[in-house]
Amino acid sequence: MNHSDLKNTVKVYLVDDHAVVREGYKNLLEKANIKVVAEAESGEEAYKNFEEIKPDVVIMDLSMPGMGGIETIKKMLLKNKHLKILVFSMHDDVVFCSRTMSAGACGYVTKLSAPSILVEAVFAVANNKRYISHDLAHKISTQGLKHDSALNSLTPREFEVFRLLAKGLTLDEVADTLNLNYKTVANHQTNLLQKLNVKNRSQLILAAVKLNIMPV
Secondary structure, eight states: OOOTTOOSOEEEEEEOSOHHHHHHHHHHHHTTTEEEEEEESSHHHHHHHHHHHOOSEEEEOSOOSSSOHHHHHHHHHHHOTTOOEEEEESOOOHHHHHHHHHHTOSEEEETTSOHHHHHHHHHHHHTTOOEEOHHHHHHHHHHOOOOOHHHHTSOHHHHHHHHHHHTTOOHHHHHHHHTOOHHHHHHHHHHHHHHTTOOSHHHHHHHHHHTTOOOO
């Protein structure tokens, strides 16, 4: 890909809760004239600092303790609607791509992609283009971007809780993972049962399978 239309080094804010992962991708990006100017290990930290950092592109993981990626994306874009956010996630299901692009992300790359794909995506997003990694683009071409009304009714936090419950975590484990108290998670579960029109945890898991919220 020709990146000559970008005159300067692309400045990136790398948001991922795993330090080893950040270090690996930082080395990869900086070999391609992409400068990681700052890193964050949580959505809260990313949201707090991004305006001061002024990156060209934010590379955002989705599954992080505390405020998840989708919620972080929405909050960031409320503050700066011109911010360019590229999601970089282990989730390769169409529904995750649909929700993040609906939230305002400019691109979506799965962590199963070749390293060169991430580099290509960063330059594309920096050039005001949308980018979806090839493996996911193929799924979208065959399945289409799904806009299930039940899923669309979920808040970003409810979606995170739904995903973790579908993965088999207890309410206590979900609370620990998301840094929430038990009562809050229990309330989210109650809302999920109502919005998805199911009666119990078993039916919630079946709904997750039907809606392609597959455990990872």
